[in-house]
Amino acid sequence: MVCSVFISHATKDVPLVQAVVDLIEDGLGVPEGEIFCSSLKGHGIPVGQNFVEYMRKEIAAPEVVVLLLTENYFNSNFCLSELGAAWVKGHKIFPIVVPPLNFTAIKDVLLGVQAIGLEDDISYNQLRETLNDLKLVTKSVTKWDVKRRYFFQSLPGILEKLPKLETVDPAEYANVKQNLEEAKSELLSYEDEIAQLKKRIGALEKLKDTKEVQAVRREFSGSDYVAQFDTAVKAIISLRSKIGGPEVLKFMLADYYGASYGMDVRNYPEQFEEASLVKVVRLQDRSVQWGATRAQEVRQRLAEIDRLMDEQDSYDEIAGHYADRDIPFETDNLEFWESFYGV
Structure with missing residues (x-):
């Protein structure tokens, strides 16, 4: 109705x-x-x-x-x-x-x-x-x-x-509009300039030493990705002795990344016994105890490195910096572990 x-x-x-x-x-x-x-x-x-x-x-x-x-x-x-x-x-x-x-x-x-x-x-x-x-x-x-x-x-x-209608002074509106148009025009000119600079950088990267190019990129971008990566790697290396040794770390890395790698107690009994004492591993079922304090520290550092590797800009910068190592730059790869963590 x-x-x-x-x-x-x-x-x-x-x-x-x-x-x-x-x-x-x-x-x-x-x-x-x-x-x-x-x-x-x-x-x-x-x-x-x-x-x-x-x-x-x-x-x-x-x-x-x-x-x-x-x-x-x-x-x-x-x-x-x-x-x-x-x-x-x-x-x-x-x-x-x-x-x-x-x-x-x-x-x-x-x-x-x-x-x-x-x-x-x-x-x-x-x-x-x-x-x-x-x-x-x-x-x-x-x-x-x-x-x-x-x-x-x-x-x-x-x-x-009643809510009051918000109004803008016409002269102020005209001034803001003019400034906006000028800013747009200036931005377009900057975008053209940036596009040309990117082309030039790309050409230089093909001609120059990779590490030198990466150093220049870091200098002008103000990023510290390599420093963040190095800090996390050094922290993991320092944790090796606190969790039992490099073999224990390798076992933990395999578990963290879901790789198949058994606990080698026969060849490294002392390392795994010490790891058991600090609650990092459990010998009975040969498992990593990620809730343990030292294990949590390892996982936190690995997560920091994974985050850096997941971002394209940081990955490119770090991989370029260590290009001379000639290894797959993959955090779940044994060659990567051997090169950076000394396992």
Whole structure:
């Protein structure tokens, strides 16, 4: 069922919208089911309904459209769509201009349309007459006068609650726009220059010694990827003696990276016995105890190295720096372990 009274409003103006709907419903006795107002419970869109489709249905044929024309209203594309629909369909409209707007806001499709000011007490009687002609008024004139008086007494507080539209000084806007255009132009020139520099660097990398090129890249990029890598590697090397020895570390590396490598207790009994004492391994089931303090330290350092290897920039820099080692630069590779961790 399409409602008789459609309240076209901005959602930001709900305090005012509620007051106007109360005035129509309680002051005039217009039945709740005859008033459509999308922002208010009981007057809005039922649960499960599509918002846009329901709004389109309601704006199709109401008897009268009450327009609450605020700054927020004219700044809402949805409100302007409702206004356009009401104009196209030729609905009877009742525009109410809300301060700080004045009647100069009535333009475009509303040009020449008679409107009332929000605080124009007497003019609200025209709304009563309109709804009375539609046989929607069920309350006495006395009830209307009492409710209308209360409405106007409440208006100052209601208007205070309305969010103010944020505006920008036109001169300031023009200045910012000009600066933005200049910045865009300058950025484009920088991008062209950067593209040329990248081509030059690429050509130099093919001609120059790799380690020298990497050193220059580090100098100008300000990165310390190699230093971070070296620090983590040195920390792992220093942990070898604390966890039992290099063979224990190799066993832990294999376990960490999911490689198949058995615990060689027969050839390295002392290393694994010591590892067992510091809780790094368990001899009974030949497993790594990653919850142990030393094991956690090893895992933390390995995670740092993996993170550096996962990032393309850091990987390129570190791999280039150690290119002379002639090994697969893969953290889960035995040659990598032997070269960097001494296992």
